[in-house]
Structure formats: structure tokens, C-alpha cells
Amino acid sequence: MHSQRANHLAAEGRRVFAVARRYPLQTFSGILTVLVIFISLFTGAQYLAGSASVSHDRQGSLVLGLVLWNLLILSLSEISRGIQAEAQIGTLEHLFLASQSLLRVMLFRAFSSQVLFLAMNSVILVIVSLTSRTTLSASPAIMLPILAALLATNGIGLALGALALLWKRIGAAVGLVQFLVVSLVVPPFEQLISKSLLPWTNLLPLAPAARALRSVMARQEMLGWTDVVTVLANGCVYFLLGVFVFRLSDKLVRERGALAGY
Amino acid sequence: MTLLSVRSLTKTFRGEDGPRAAVSNLDFDLDCGEILAFLGPNGAGKTTTIKMIAALVKPDHGRVLIDGEDPQCHSQCLSKIGAILEGNRNLYWRLTPIENIEYFAGIRGIPRKKARSEGETLLERFGLADRMRSPVFKLSRGMQQKVAIIISLVHRPRLLLLDEPSLGLDVEAANDMNEIIQQLAGAGIGVLLTTHQLALAEKLAQNVLIIRNGRKVLHCPLHEALRETNRRNHTISLLAPLTDVQHSHLRILGAQLQSSTVTFSGDSAVLYAVLDLLRPLEINEIRTSARTLDDVFMEIARHAQPAC
Numbered sequence: 001m002h003s004q005r006a007n008h009l010a011a012e013g014r015r016v017f018a019v020a021r022r023y024p025l026q027t028f029s030g031i032l033t034v035l036v037i038f039i040s041l042f043t044g045a046q047y048l049a050g051s052a053s054v055s056h057d058r059q060g061s062l063v064l065g066l067v068l069w070n071l072l073i074l075s076l077s078e079i080s081r082g083i084q085a086e087a088q089i090g091t092l093e094h095l096f097l098a099s100q101s102l103l104r105v106m107l108f109r110a111f112s113s114q115v116l117f118l119a120m121n122s123v124i125l126v127i128v129s130l131t132s133r134t135t136l137s138a139s140p141a142i143m144l145p146i147l148a149a150l151l152a153t154n155g156i157g158l159a160l161g162a163l164a165l166l167w168k169r170i171g172a173a174v175g176l177v178q179f180l181v182v183s184l185v186v187p188p189f190e191q192l193i194s195k196s197l198l199p200w201t202n203l204l205p206l207a208p209a210a211r212a213l214r215s216v217m218a219r220q221e222m223l224g225w226t227d228v229v230t231v232l233a234n235g236c237v238y239f240l241l242g243v244f245v246f247r248l249s250d251k252l253v254r255e256r257g258a259l260a261g262y
Numbered sequence: 263m264t265l266l267s268v269r270s271l272t273k274t275f276r277g278e279d280g281p282r283a284a285v286s287n288l289d290f291d292l293d294c295g296e297i298l299a300f301l302g303p304n305g306a307g308k309t310t311t312i313k314m315i316a317a318l319v320k321p322d323h324g325r326v327l328i329d330g331e332d333p334q335c336h337s338q339c340l341s342k343i344g345a346i347l348e349g350n351r352n353l354y355w356r357l358t359p360i361e362n363i364e365y366f367a368g369i370r371g372i373p374r375k376k377a378r379s380e381g382e383t384l385l386e387r388f389g390l391a392d393r394m395r396s397p398v399f400k401l402s403r404g405m406q407q408k409v410a411i412i413i414s415l416v417h418r419p420r421l422l423l424l425d426e427p428s429l430g431l432d433v434e435a436a437n438d439m440n441e442i443i444q445q446l447a448g449a450g451i452g453v454l455l456t457t458h459q460l461a462l463a464e465k466l467a468q469n470v471l472i473i474r475n476g477r478k479v480l481h482c483p484l485h486e487a488l489r490e491t492n493r494r495n496h497t498i499s500l501l502a503p504l505t506d507v508q509h510s511h512l513r514i515l516g517a518q519l520q521s522s523t524v525t526f527s528g529d530s531a532v533l534y535a536v537l538d539l540l541r542p543l544e545i546n547e548i549r550t551s552a553r554t555l556d557d558v559f560m561e562i563a564r565h566a567q568p569a570c
Contacts, residue, residue, distance in 0.1 A: 004371025011368020015354070018361055022397075093318050094352045094413075097345055099369040100337035257275060257284075257310060257319040260347075 008099065009108045016112040031120055038066050038128050060218030063125070063134045065186035068149065068210060071114075071121045072185060073178040075153045078113045079106045079161035080174050087168050093260050103246055106161055110154055141216045141223055148235030149185075149209035155235075155242030156181075156205060162242075162249030166258070185210040202230050205238045265452040266292040266315065266421055270324035273310055273476075284310040285476040287324070294420065297443065297453040299463035299470045299484070301559060307476035308456045309347075312423050315454070316343055328421060341370060344414030344451075345423040352410045355399040359390060359409045362398060366413045377416060384412040388442065404435025411442060422446060425456045440466060464488075464555040472562055479562050487558050495551045496533055498524045501544040511539050522546075527557060 020027045045062060083106070086092040092102075099105045129135070160177060163170045184206045190198060201207045208231045215221040223231070253259050271288040274281050285307040292298050302308050313319040315326050317333040317340060325332050331339035346352060353362050360381055367377030385394050388408045398406055407427065414422065424443070428436040443466055447453050457463055463470065470487050472480040480487065500522040504512070512519055515536060517526035526536060533550075 003373075007371050007373050008369045010374065011365050014368070014374075015357065015361070015365050019356055022356060089355070090347075091352060091354065093313070093316075093347055094345070094366070095369065096318060097316050097340055097343065098366050100340050105369060251320075254318065254320045257273070257313065259313075259318050 005104070008104065009111070012105075012108040013112040013115070016109070016116055020116055027120070031124060034070050034124055035127055038063075038070075038124070039131055041066065042128065042132050059132065059134045060214070062186075063128050063132060064214060064217055065188075065210065067121055067125045067128065068146075068213060069182055069185045070124065071117055072149060072153045072181055072206065074117045074121075075110065075114050075150060076157045076160070076178060076181060077174050078110050079154070079157040080164040080170060082106065082109060083161050083164040084168060084170070087164075087260065090260065096259065102165075102250055103158075103243065106158065106246070107154070110157060114150060139216060139220075142213060144223065144228060145209040145212035145216065145231050148231040149206055149213070151235030152205045152209065152238035153181075155238035155240065158239075158242030158246040162246045165246075165249045165253045181206065188214055190214075202234060205234065208234045263294050264291045265294045265296075265329060266454070267327040268311070268315065268324070269327075271311065271314055271321050271326065272323040273307075273314060273319060273321050283476050285314070285321075285473075288473065288476070288478055290471050290478065290481055292421070292452045292454060294452050295447050295450045296469060297447045297455055297467045299467035299555075300454050300456045300473075301458075301460065301463060301470060301555075302473040306473045308473065309425060310476075311473070312345070312347070312425055312454065312456065315421075316340065316345055316347075316423060341417060342420045343423060344417070344419035344421070345425075346407075346410050346414055346427050347423070347425050352413065353398045353406060356397055358395045358397055359385060359401070359412070360394040362409060363413055363416055367416045370417045372417060380416050380418075381412065384415060385409075388412060389438075402435075404431050404438070407431060407435065407439065408442075411439070415446070420451060422451050422453045424453060426458070427455070428457065428459060428462060436462075460555040460559055470555065470558075472559065474562060480558070484555070487555065488553050493527060493529055493553060495527050495553060495557060496525070496536070497547075497549045498536065498540065498545060499547040499549075500524070500540065501546045504540075504543070508539055508543075512536065515539075527553070527561075 042062065083092065086095060095105045096102045156177065160170065160174055163173060184204055188211070189201045189207060190211055193201070201211070208227075212223055212227055212231045215227075216223060268288055268290050271285055272283070273285045274283045276282075288307075288311060290298070300308055300311070310319060314321045315328075315333070317326075317337065320334060326334070328339050328342050333339050333343070354365070357365065360378065363381035363384075364374055364377045367381070368374060372380075382391070382394065385391050388411070390405060390408055390412075393401060393405060398409065401409065407430075411427070422443075427443070428439050431439060440462065443453060443455070447466075455463065455467060464484065467484050470480065470482065470484050471478065503521055504519065504524075509519060512524060512526075515526060515528075515532065517524050517536065519525075524536065524540070526532065
């Protein structure tokens with residue numbers, strides 16, 4: 001059973017990379033577009049600050065927030081976008097029939113895509129850091145908040161995928177959620193709101209992971225055990241919620257006979 | 263040996279116009295190596311039935327057993343199914359045939375090496391070896407359909423669900439497809455074939471199942487459906503127009519009338535009865551032909567008594 005799943009994961013990886021390799025212009029134009037937007041935003045922020053000096057950690061927070069946001073919106077829409085595309089070309093039912101679990105296909109596919117996104121965003125992060133002269137700390141401790149953020153993102157992505165399974169065309173809703181994610185990831189809540197309100201932000205998806213990432217990379221702080229547990233718990237809860245909603249939608253859609261169609 | 267057993271299968275969809283019974287109490291079996299032509303007019307419930315067999319739609323009642331296992335409860339038995347559900351759209355157009363084969367085999371848990379070797383053998387057998395590295399969108403429709411068939415075969419299924427496999431194919435590609443289906447059945451694979459091309463069904467199938475409004479109206483060996491040797495199709499061409507009285511009497515016998523042509527189906531007694539009615543009109547020609555699956559299907563479509 002494990003080897004079958006490994007073969008499945010490998011097949012998803014090969015498919016994602018085969019398309020990226022076959023259409024390099026599409027891959028590189030994606031990176032270039034994001035770079036142009038980030039550099040414009042960053043230059044705009046510096047212009048607004050005028051002669052006032054921007055502190056190193058604020059600059060780092062902005063760079064990190066933007067790159068993390070890009071990684072997350074790509075990951076967030078991957079499952080629902082995939083389901084819409086599969087429904088359109090007519091492969092959705094075959095995926096279910098072949099894999100016996102649409103959830104597994106979507107998760108393995110999301111994982112493969114995210115490895116590619118992570119590589120693309122690492123390139124973006126390096127270029128944005130160099131052009132903005134921002135120094136970021138890259139300790140192994142960053143992996144935990146990134147993992148937690150991706151877990152929560154995949155949870156939300158699965159919930160959006162569940163909507164896509166039921167209604168197929170949900171592009172507008174995905175767009176809205178992507179911009180809601182900005183408000184959870186980019187603003188440094190720890191500097192903007194009072195300490196008494198800060199624990200409540202732990203209930204929001206992605207917010208604890210984004211805060212932890214800023215602490216580690218922009219302020220070179222160590223994460224305490226409370227932070228680690230909070231960040232992981234937040235990621236896991238939102239991921240499991242997404243799995244639950246997706247399974248429910250899968251069941252509903254097969255009862256309604258609406259897996260195919262667009 | 264029974265490969266597929268369908269019992270009391272029922273599905274009702276709830277739409278804006280209220281509940282609509284797509285499939286009602288459907289029962290049938292399919293044996294290994296059998297080709298069963300599964301026919302019916304548009305909206306009869308064929309695709310819903312196929313999707314319930316493949317666990318893509320959950321039945322309200324009844325059950326499907328594949329080799330004794332219910333695919334709704336034991337998803338592993340889906341590995342015994344290969345399917346073409348919607349023609350060549352079952353492929354990723356930006357991938358090559360061999361990449362598509364490896365991908366769909368991979369998500370079934372088949373190792374890449376085995377999928378590649380099996381895929382190459384099938385591509386060779388289907389005459390596509392030289393196109394295995396061309397992106398699918400560059401292949402002709404017939405080639406794409408063959409690749410879709412290969413994908414449904416690469417895991418060696420025991421049951422093949424084919425929903426309009428020849429749709430949109432040219433004559434040569436359709437002939438190739440028919441040959442492939444016959445070869446697969448010869449190798450012991452059970453084939454449930456849905457098509458509106460009744461001549462194709464007549465050529466390939468041993469048994470025929472016709473449904474209408476989700477209900478079974480005919481299920482028997484093909485030769486039995488066509489067996490009524492006394493009953494033939496007759497077309498009488500006349501040199502003078504029919505009178506009103508003749509018109510009304512001929513309609514009672516179920517004949518279809520044009521200005522100077524009378525078409526009907528029946529045995530010799532019916533033929534003589536019609537000839538008596540036509541007296542004294544001069545007859546130009548009488549043509550008689552054997553029944554085809556088209557005739558059986560049309561009788562059912564016109565609410566006539568099924569053949570068996």
C-alpha cells in the first residue's frame with residue numbers, strides 16, 4: 001500500500017515537472033510577473049517613507065510577507081483551480097476512478113506543485129532581498145512556520161476545492177480569499193494591535209505562522225515552545241477542517257451525480 | 263462466469279423540476295469475455311448506470327457487484343475497471359501519450375518502469391509506437407481515442423466500460439476500435455458498450471440490453487432480439503396514390519405511409535393483409551429485408567412490444 005502511494009506521489013511529481021519543463025516561458029513569466037509586482041510595491045513603500053529611515057526588521061517583514069503571500073496564494077488556489085480545470089477537460093472522473101480517492105490525488109498534486117512553488121519563491125526571495133538590500137536570516141527554524149502555513153493553506157485550499165467540486169466555477173470566490181489571505185499574512189499584528197488582543201489572532205488561519213516567520217527571519221528571534229505548539233496546532237486544525245469539508249463535498253457530489261460537468 | 267452483477271439499481275435526481283428517476287430497479291449480469299450492448303435513447307439512464315457501476319455516482323437503492331465486491335464499499339475493486347467515459351477528453355493534452363499512460367498508471371500505484379513497459383507494448387499493438395512522444399494535442403482524434411483506450415487497459419482491468427468509444431472517429435479509426443474491442447473480449451475482458459451506432463452494437467455484441475426512462479425494456483442475446491424470422495421489414499412502392507380509406511386501414515396495421523410508399527414490419531400474414539388492402543392499386547416494387555437492431559430499437563422507442 002505504501003509503495004503504491006509512493007508511486008502515485010512520484011507520478012504527480014513527474015506530471016507537474018513535465019508541464020513546467022515543457023512550457024518554460026509560462027514558468028518564468030510567472031516568476032517575472034511576481035518580481036515586477038514586488039519590486040514596484042517595495043519601491044513604492046520606500047517612496048512613501050521618504051527621508052525617514054525604514055528599520056531593518058520592518059523591511060524584512062515586508063519582503064517576507066510579500067513572498068509568503070505569493071507562495072500561499074499559489075498554493076491556496078492550486079486545488080480548486082485544478083478541480084475546475086479537470087472538470088473542464090473531463091478528467092475529473094477518471095482521476096477518481098484511477099486513484100479511488102480524489103482527496104489523495106489533490107493532496108499529492110498540491111504537494112508536488114508546492115515543491116515547485118517553493119523553489120520558484122526561493123528564487124523570488126533571493127532576488128527581492130538583493131534588490132531591496134534586505135538581509136534575512138535563513139535558519140532551519142523557518143521550516144516549522146512554513147510547514148504550518150502550508151498546512152493551513154492546504155486546508156483552505158481543500159475547502160475551496162470542495163466548493164469547486166460542488167459548483168465548479170468559483171474563480172471569484174478564490175480571488176476574494178486570496179486577498180483575505182494578504183490581510184492575515186502581511187500585517188505584523190504583533191506590532192499593530194495591543195498585547196491583550198494578540199492571542200485571539202492565533203485563531204485566525206496562517207496568522208501565527210506568518211508571525212513566527214517574521215520573528216525568525218526578520219528579527220532573528222528563537223521560537224518558544226508555546227509558539228511552536230500554537231503554530232503547528234493552527235496549521236493542523238485548518239488542514240483537518242479542509243479534509244473534512246472536502247470529504248463531505250466528495251460524498252455530496254457523488255450522491256448528486258455532479259462530479260463531471262462544468 | 264459472472265463478472266458484473268447489477269441488482270435493483272435505482273437513482274433519482276432532484277432538479278429544479280422536481281425529482282426525476284434516472285434509473286429504476288435495473289438488473290443485469292455481464293460475464294467475462296462478454297460484450298453487452300447497453301442501448302437506449304438520450305436520457306434513458308445509460309451514463310448514470312455506468313457511473314454507478316464505477317462508483318462515480320452513488321445509487322439510492324440496489325447494488326453493483328464486480329467479482330462479488332461492491333465498488334461503493336470496496337474501492338479497491340475499482341482497479342478491476344477500465345473506462346472510457348467521455349471520448350478523448352480523458353487525456354492531458356499537454357502531455358505525451360507515454361506520459362499520460364505513466365501518470366494514470368502511477369496514480370493507480372503501478373511503478374513507472376512497469377507502466378512504461380506495458381504502455382510501450384500497448385502503443386505498439388495499437389500502432390502508435392512512433393507517436394508516443396508527441397503531445398496529445400498534436401494527435402488525430404482517432405489516435406487520441408486509442409491512447410484513451412490504452413490508459414483504460416494499462417492496469418489490466420477485467421471490466422471495460424465504454425461510453426460511445428467510436429464517437430467522432432473516421433471509418434478507419436472506428437474499424438480499428440471495433441477490432442480492438444473484439445480482441446479485448448476475446449482475451450476475457452467483459453465489455454459494457456454504450457453506443458448510438460446500432461450497427462456497431464449489432465456487429466460486436468453477443469447480448470443486448472435496452473433501457474428507456476431508466477427501466478429495462480429488453481435484455482437478451484442479440485440473435486434472439488433479431489430472431490423473429492417470420493417478422494420482416496417490407497416496403498411496397500405503388501404507381502398510384504392511396505385512397506383515404508386505404509390510409510386509415512393501413513395505419514391500423516401499423517404501417518408508415520408516404521404518398522406512394524408503404525413501410526411496415528410483420529410476418530407473411532401481415533404482408534398479405536396489406537396487399538389485400540392495396541388492391542387494386544398497381545404495385546411498382548416490393549422490398550423485404552431482415553430485422554436489424556435499429557428496428558428493434560425503433561419498436562421500443564415507439565412503445566411497441568419488445569422482441570423478447
